Amino acid sequence: MNNSQPFRISLVGLGTVGMEVLRLLRDNADLIAARAGRRIEVAYLCARDPSRERSMDLSGYAWTEDPAGMGGVDALVELIGGANGPAYATVQKALQNGMSVVTANKALLAHHGYELAKLAEERSVGLACEAAVAGGVPIIKAMRDGLAGNRITGVYGILNGTCNYILTRMRETGQDFNDILKDAQARGYAESDPSFDIDGVDTAHKICLLAAIAFGVKPRIEAVCVNGIRYLTGTDIGFATELGYRIKLLGVAQAHDGRLSLSVEPCLVPAHSPLGVVEDVYNGVFVEGDFVETPLFTGRGAGGAPTASSVVADLIDLARGHRIPAFGIPAGSLAEARFIDAGELMGRYYVRLNVLDRPGVLADVAAILRDHHVSIEGLLQRGRDPDQPVSVMITTHDGTRYGDVAESCRLIGNLEASVEAPCLMRIEDDL
């Protein structure tokens, strides 16, 4: 590699992130050249609507409709988004044509990551996705490089800023989910169709990629058990606060003696723990490694500028001539993950019931829990207006089998006195 040659890129997709990548490459060009050992040069731009009004004058750039087909380009930056369609086609073509690819597209890699990583290696080019997970937080490089000596046993991430913002505001204001969601939409923190975020799909893509790197397995998005935050109530937020916890939507990847569990679920974490204080739109990732113990990485999880920071970090890696396999080890060495039955997981749980306040209901509930070997650690009852349903919060002892408490919740939900299905969440005391 001749380092006096600039590193030339095609930039595809000029939304918020794309524009910030351009601004970063322009504003910090000298500094980036010093750190990368060569200049990074934007050879071509590509966007659906080149003539759209944008925040920067783009008249000095060359445009193309075939960014993956142009010669003399070292890397293509894909910021189109989406698991399939043009993003997939463009990335595939770029790799086939011998360009490295930098992408912020978690959906694409969660669905096609193995195949694309293999293709990149066959063509001896790079495929990098720091910006796909936790925005500006360099968590992928941390796991792939900084913690590379460790056997990773667990990854726990607050990976979706929209959800974390909603949960933070629900707690601070006491307002309900739907009111806060509207507020988040008005501020641009949530999409008009928010289901991708609030139902945990986005977090699932991200934890899927982190798990692939952590455990050296092929990404398997369909193996992630996904629960979002749509059904959380102010009552749950209040109970959690009272217990000294925060509710966080976590992507969780754990190794259990060679088998893995992957989930997205709202969990209770201690209010003043390093992960518990990650609030608003911030992201945080807690890693367990056999030697490093428990490092934590936090920062802005979204937004144009932080995400651009990660895109450019990947470009600097490539411009330096560093090409690490997308998932840390060669694609051909990635194992097929074996998964543990979620029912087997042991832990401590939060259960919130909403039941009619009738004689005998608590006895029925207690009997169901007893019959399933679920040991009650604490119990709290609230909201006793006449004729209104009552909220009952139960915490279990640690060492409770998830399958047992889940089946108990199902049966409790079937009780005639039950107004709605119980809310069941993990309590993660060590995060």
Added chain:
Amino acid sequence: MNNSQPFRISLVGLGTVGMEVLRLLRDNADLIAARAGRRIEVAYLCARDPSRERSMDLSGYAWTEDPAGMGGVDALVELIGGANGPAYATVQKALQNGMSVVTANKALLAHHGYELAKLAEERSVGLACEAAVAGGVPIIKAMRDGLAGNRITGVYGILNGTCNYILTRMRETGQDFNDILKDAQARGYAESDPSFDIDGVDTAHKICLLAAIAFGVKPRIEAVCVNGIRYLTGTDIGFATELGYRIKLLGVAQAHDGRLSLSVEPCLVPAHSPLGVVEDVYNGVFVEGDFVETPLFTGRGAGGAPTASSVVADLIDLARGHRIPAFGIPAGSLAEARFIDAGELMGRYYVRLNVLDRPGVLADVAAILRDHHVSIEGLLQRGRDPDQPVSVMITTHDGTRYGDVAESCRLIGNLEASVEAPCLMRIEDDL
């Protein structure tokens, strides 16, 4: 580079960290080989006393008394410690002989970093020191690689586990500094001569290295203004807690329009902020970058296993064939830092006085502050036993010039009613 060849190292210094490096390279050998693309092989060991009883059977290893002089070695791992003496001589000789060097030695690099980085580049070998700062937390790689697109404007680090442990325990127990220090020594968290840690020297070395990477300047240890925690009292801890803060010994590196400030000093940070909750022996580094905003990295700051994690991460980098300049840009491009006069720094401050409880004392204090344009934001008085001195805590408004408040403290300390020199600390509300 032929990747089928193992990457061969000499390991020098077999204390706690050295033994953990050996254990890590043995226990995770296959995983490391998969990630590095080749095996990492210990070619030679070197220690002052090879026959000493150790936690692992070392009879299968080859020993040498001249680790930097042996052929067929790709990298030397220096875990001797100390700015000069054998560590310096060994590293210099290894680089001269064309070996890469991985070191955990912050003192060495804070004093000789520029010269050694230059030597490494002249010989086209690597010099890496992830383990020198914040133990297992991969903060150097984060700044050098993950945040490489950013202009860094500030770095704030809890970088000494001993101090953080002492400060945490003082708050939790209400005991005095000296009692907690004894406890820390008994637990092995503090040396029998603790001055290196508690007087801030260790933190100074570390912030000096982080500043070099953040700002692209030659390390200049003599430019760091260093204050330790020896003179902090339970009264200060109590006042800080009452105000909603924690006292943390911070290494601080800031850029101010092209000039830098470097300091080590106890600071008040919000109790429940991401840095405020970094307690006990944990370390945390908060970075300000122009695009990434404010990522934070926390974890174990010392101990054999976490430090070994960082040593091995550097070895994996080198085994992959990646060689980034020690301070992020070529040594020849490192600038001579220009420093701002500490008196010019603006901020918000905590001042604690210990004065005799006499009429007119507060008027004298207030007059001194007024004459130096120091505006009082809050004032709290405590400990009014008859004939005893009284503790008075003053917080200033933001925008106070450090030189003004420092001069005020000097004059207040000279008052006849003053029992001891005032305690002056920065309040960092944004950390």
